[in-house]
Amino acid sequence: xxxxxxxxxxxxxxxxxxxxxxxxxxxxxxxxxxxxxxxxxxxxxxxxxxxxxxxxxxxxxxxxxxxxxxxxxxxxxxxxxxxxxxxxxxxxxxxxxxxxxxxxxxxxxxxxxxxxxxxxxxxxxxxxxx
Amino acid sequence: xxxxxxxxxxxxxxxxxxxxxxxxxxxxxxxxxxxxxxxxxxxxxxxxxxxxxxxxxxxxxxxxxxxxxxxxxxxx
Numbered sequence: 001x002x003x004x005x006x007x008x009x010x011x012x013x014x015x016x017x018x019x020x021x022x023x024x025x026x027x028x029x030x031x032x033x034x035x036x037x038x039x040x041x042x043x044x045x046x047x048x049x050x051x052x053x054x055x056x057x058x059x060x061x062x063x064x065x066x067x068x069x070x071x072x073x074x075x076x077x078x079x080x081x082x083x084x085x086x087x088x089x090x091x092x093x094x095x096x097x098x099x100x101x102x103x104x105x106x107x108x109x110x111x112x113x114x115x116x117x118x119x120x121x122x123x124x125x126x127x128x129x130x
Numbered sequence: 131x132x133x134x135x136x137x138x139x140x141x142x143x144x145x146x147x148x149x150x151x152x153x154x155x156x157x158x159x160x161x162x163x164x165x166x167x168x169x170x171x172x173x174x175x176x177x178x179x180x181x182x183x184x185x186x187x188x189x190x191x192x193x194x195x196x197x198x199x200x201x202x203x204x205x206x
Binding site: 027 | 142146180
């Protein structure tokens with residue numbers, strides 16, 4: 001049973017922010033924290049099954065990180081699900097804007113979620129935004 | 131009989147070594163030992179932190195020529 005909860009709202013499309021969001025989700029989930037992630041805005045496109053783009057770096061750290069053996073952010077999020085029961089939800093609004101269906105997205109994602117439910121579920125825990 | 135496994139995570143960055151260890155702990159039996167080799171200082175600190183938090187045992191943490199050796203035992 002989790003002793004704490006963290007909700008992570010991911011809207012960015014840059015490698016540094018996606019990487020940190022995935023690191024927080026994965027380390028939190030494997031440490032017993034209840035983790036819920038909402039992928040929206042610029043973040044959702046990277047979770048398309050077919051031909052997803054690569055997120056660009058935001059600054060020099062991202063460019064340096066690209067040349068190092070850092071675990072890929074999608075792999076970390078999948079680990080968060082498999083090892084720590086994290087829930088990674090696509091935002092239903094972002095799916096509508098992109099014209100994406102659930103079957104177009106990575107299979108480790110949880111069902112789509114709207115903001116109302118995400119905010120309600122985040123009550124009592126931490127909410128962080130990337 | 132307790133098994134010992136070595137995870138060579140040298141050259142990879144946080145939280146890669148920790149995630150590899152967790153996957154191995156999940157598959158291991160109680161009493162098994164797992165040694166993680168890591169060149170990442172952050173992971174050398176994070177791994178014992180996680181091990182203690184979830185109730186397993188840190189046997190030793192040593193450094194040798196820039197490589198951390200973190201030896202743990204699955205306790206439950």
